Amino acid sequence: MKLTAISALFVVAVVGSPTPPPNVHSNMGRTQRILLNSRSNPTNSSKAFDPKTVWDQLDSVYHKYSATMRAYQRNTGSPHPLNSRFDVRSGAKRNGNVPLVNYNADLWYGEIDVGTPPKTFTVVFDTGSSDLFLPSTECSVSCAGHTQYDPAASSSAKDSGQPFVLMYGAGETAGEEYVDDVFVGGYEAKDQTVGGAWLYSPEFSKDGSFPPDGLSGLAFREISEFEESPLFQTLDESGKLPQSVFGFKLSTTPGDSEMVIGGTNTNLYRSDTLSYVPVTDKGYWQVEMDSISRLGQEVIESQAAPAIIDTGTTFVITSYSIAQSYYANISGATAHTEGADTYWTIPCDIINSTVPTFTFGGRAFKVSAQTYNFGPDDLSSDCLAGIAASSEMDFTIVGDVFLQNVYSVFDYANTRVGFAELA
Ligand SMILES: *[C@@H]1O[C@H](CO)[C@@H](O)[C@H](O)[C@H]1NC(C)=O
């Protein structure tokens, strides 16, 4: 199997490399954004009710019954008599909305349901890869605490008879491919290929800082190690999605992150700022970045810097030469290199004035100090900066350090990526 740099970096960035950057997790004191929650902050109190509150209520009733019916089956060994009258498939998560949970500003994950009857799993939605894997009930290595996929308990599961190995920089998973029905945001992906893992390396274990059960790749089939249709493609081919698009808002504020399948959440961004760039090479969500600048000065002069938009990578990771020119003029910026990887620290009193601006499709998007500044190292008063480098890559992976500052639109039909300023 191939070992892709993206996969490798995903794991390096998300689940920690052999030489982790200075205590990334210690940065709990960052300021939080204002919640956009009409329930807790009604804008029009003269109205009799807030429709969103009602939808939320109905949604939670569905969830309660869905969960308790699953519990009934678990506890008694047979489905609840009302289960067949309960439409698990159309689901309550209508409108494609998938709430996401953030873990330590490192990774974001949400729910999918798999199989018949459906069982709920949590996965990282990763636009930098294209395969879906979950720990299977066969997994006895590093899978403790995760929800495990049991193909024998799903009447819609089919064994593909195809073993898989997915290799990452700091770990791997191996197992067997199945096809089964997968539900996300109220939509169904029939006969979706699901990797049932027999083995997780320690980085994917719960105590290896990987709270979700698995990972779902949302890039194109061209980079699928399974050589099968990735989840979003399968959903799209169902013909049920209102639009062949998905959107992300990522935030460290609890309750403030979400993915939308089949559209975007227009409440979360300023439509007049939405700016698209074409995917140059279908595989990754790969686009051209106009520039990276700092204090109004361009660091990349080339108009054609390849950039991969990757929700599954925490940092912005670029070539060593780009990163070096980025940090060159910042007094006190210190490179820390281990093998091919380098990260930079900057004195904490000035780091906030060294934030980057990324320009895509002619529109500049500034990165906030909050997402760029990872806080102090354990050993010094220097703060970790959000742009790292790999000497093995001559392109840029645009990860969550940037993506938290924008609403991002992954337009599958028109193979383009859009960014907009947050509302
Ligand atoms: C860095 O310093 C050099 C030389 O002083 C200057 O030419 C260049 O414009 C500066 N670049 C930035 C990004 O400040």
Ligand SMILES: *[C@@H]1O[C@H](CO)[C@@H](O)[C@H](O)[C@H]1NC(C)=O
């Ligand atoms: C830098 O920004 C962070 C996040 O907004 C803030 O918590 C911190 O106090 C700022 N540091 C300085 C020195 O202004």
